[in-house]
Amino acid sequence: MATEEVNKPPSLPPYPEMILKALEALNEQNGSNKSSISKYIESTYGDLLAGHSALLSYHLNIMKESGELVFWKNNYMKRDPDAPPRRGRGRPPKPKDHLAPSSASTVLAPTTRSRGRPPKDPTAPPKPSKAKVSSGTGKPRGRPRKMARPTGGLDGAAVTAGTTTSPSGKPRGRPPKLKASLTEVSVQQ
Template sequence: MATEEVNKPPSLPSYPEMILKAVEGLNDQNGSNKSSISKYIESNYGDLPAGHSALISHHLNKMKQSGELVFWKNNYMKRDPNAPPRRGRGRPPKPKDHHISPEATVLSAARPRGRPPKDPNAPPKPPKVKVSSGTGKPRGRPRKMARPTGGLDGATATAGTTTPSGKPRGRPPKENASFTEVISVQQ
């Protein structure tokens, strides 16, 4: 047993403690980057676990999200104690009112959902009177008039295809090219 205690490496502090000591020890004005923090920890604490680089990345991200460290221009630095607390993304939640009186809860619970029913004892409402616009014309778009069947100057209109001037309306119909078969007779 004595040999096991001698070979046992001294216990390491937690990664957040080592990272904070590294940032304080490096004491850079603009903060310290991940590689300098890692080198500082490797030089001061001898035996580190095999996944040291993954562990330091994980703990740096965790400390950044919790607000212990500030990440700015690819460097980590300690948070200013006078700085306001960091706000999360999105809209802040509504404040919960813990000082609600018991009468308010009784009133809100007694009131049913939806529109209240009409009072059967209420007098009937007077009928609505239509108000005219004063111009004498009906409201809205005027109705379509029926199309005249005959032309104005005597030109006959078949199903509304010609105008009073005798010209057909619209695009002229395509002309069908008549094909003639050419049979060559071989002798």
């Protein structure tokens, strides 16, 4: 910003002052947009710097953030001290309650919680062990284990047909097609 003031001709006032004069002179009800402010400044103060539009944008943003100007619907206007602040879109932020330093010493400091499961307390007494409760049926819980495949061939025909047999003795899958055997019919005369 120091280089801006060195290169500035002595006849130009500071940019914030030029912006405020432009807003007063234009006196639009809903404020003035950046291009109308720029055109007014160019027409009033003929000799401007090469980076006029960049400087204007910079100073408008600074004045908007400091609260001198209000930016609403792409227009800049002077802040009215009696008007309530305009609410933006979305949910308003929660108010931040900070403890005073004097009350912080009397109340325990809030602990910050980390993500995930908290670590076990080493000073806590051990929990009593749970006794296993049986269901009374004598069967173990859950899915039964797979039976081992029999290694000896139960049925030679099933193996040759490409099907395997289950422990119950029935072959698994679709039964093979039976081929009709041809028999000779003898004719007696």
